[in-house]
Amino acid sequence: MRFPLAAAALGLSLLSIGIPPVFAMQDDDAAATGAQSPYSYSDLADLAVAAPIVIRAQIKDSAGVESERAPGLAAGHSRFYVEADIVSLIRGSAPLAKRISYLVDLPLDARGKPAKLRKKQPVLIFAQPVAAGGSGSASTSSIRLVAPDAQLAWDAATEAQLRAILTELVKPGAPPRITGIANGFHVPGTLPGEGETQLFLDTANGDPVSLTITTRADGSRRWSAAFGEIVEGAGIPKRNTLAWYRLACGLPRTLPLSKLAGTPAADRQKAASDYAAVLGALGECGRTRTPPPGA
Incomplete structure (x- = not known):
């Protein structure tokens, strides 16, 4: 599959196909089983605080970006251009298409090989909107991650913990930084x-x-x-x-x-x-x- 890498790197305009946020919902399955997230509370809170847009999505397709076209790529990482379908908008009110695109840097595996992104792989994405004026299509919105690696593997316990953090963040008088x-x-x-x-x-x-x-x-x-x-x-x-x-x-x-x-x-x-x-x-x-x- 060929992807518009240059356009993705610049950040395309957000497009208006509304997806209702489900911010206040809690994941009953995670609560019922008592499962714990594999991510630390502080790591999730860091991302939640920094991200005006939080999305649960499924990978639709991905392509590796050549290292010479990946400025700022950290050692031991590889960069991917990803298209993903939104499952739910956990946080944010920016208009988005049902399919989004973004760049993400992921660590190499134990053999020093690039990570593999499977089709329909569930992920959590922490992002910010990009400036309008790009050349996007009516079927895809481009977003920019708040950190090069701000894509996490999704599981019910992580989403439940994340929603609890976001709920605290928006309460009046929430503890400041x-x-x-x-x-x-x-x-x-x-x-x-x-x-x-x-x-x-x-x-x-x-x-x-x-x-x-x-x-x-x-x-x-x-x-x-x-x-x-x-x-x-x-x-x-x-x-x-x-x-x-x-x-x-x-x-x-x-x-x-x-x-x-x-x-x-x-x-x-x-x-x-x-x-x-x-x-x-x-x-x-x-x-x-x-x-x-x-x-």
């Missing part, structure tokens, strides 16, 4: 060993997020994260939720003591110890791939 530590302080308590640390975080949209860590005289700690102005009643985010992901993947690995300037050195060190305890409680971010821009 953490960009750093704004400032903070530590206040010693009345008894030796007691104290409280408060840290205020920088976020991508300016919404307030803060951490509070309280230490008792026996050395035990309690901490909470507040997403919003109200700190009272804040709790510890559950693992594999959007709040946990924002903190575990967004917080710096050490507390920049310069953000606590003006406080005694002993208090800064205590705040750093409290901060390290929060990182330990959150655990590793769990990324296994480079996040796309905007994640």
Whole structure:
């Protein structure tokens, strides 16, 4: 099969054949069986955050792109031009044809051979619309993946996890992306060993997020994260939720003591110890791939 590789690389215009989004639906089969996605929560969240269009599709056809026509191709990967039929539009409102085309970079297999894309192979595609004005046909829309490899193998558990992430993302007051530590302080308590640390975080949209860590005289700690102005009643985010992901993947690995300037050195060190305890409680971010821009 011959494909319009040059046109695909430039990005064709999106075409208006409406496919209703089914964003809010959950996959009952995955929920019933308790199956787990082979992808980490953070990898899925990275893609979901960055992609204004998320599609479940089936591969219709594919063709390898010669390496000399694949600028920026990473070592150990091969590039494909793919045509796929949309099964459902999980996220997005852009008008699309029932068949889409895109370029994807996939890792070579264990023998160093290009991956194989089967006809009717189910996939999840994380994409963004391309600028209008291309030379597309009335039967195919071109999209651009948010990352060169932003095509995942579909399974029911992955789609269910993805839909849960997207549902959290669109809720009012959804936890924003953490960009750093704004400032903070530590206040010693009345008894030796007691104290409280408060840290205020920088976020991508300016919404307030803060951490509070309280230490008792026996050395035990309690901490909470507040997403919003109200700190009272804040709790510890559950693992594999959007709040946990924002903190575990967004917080710096050490507390920049310069953000606590003006406080005694002993208090800064205590705040750093409290901060390290929060990182330990959150655990590793769990990324296994480079996040796309905007994640």
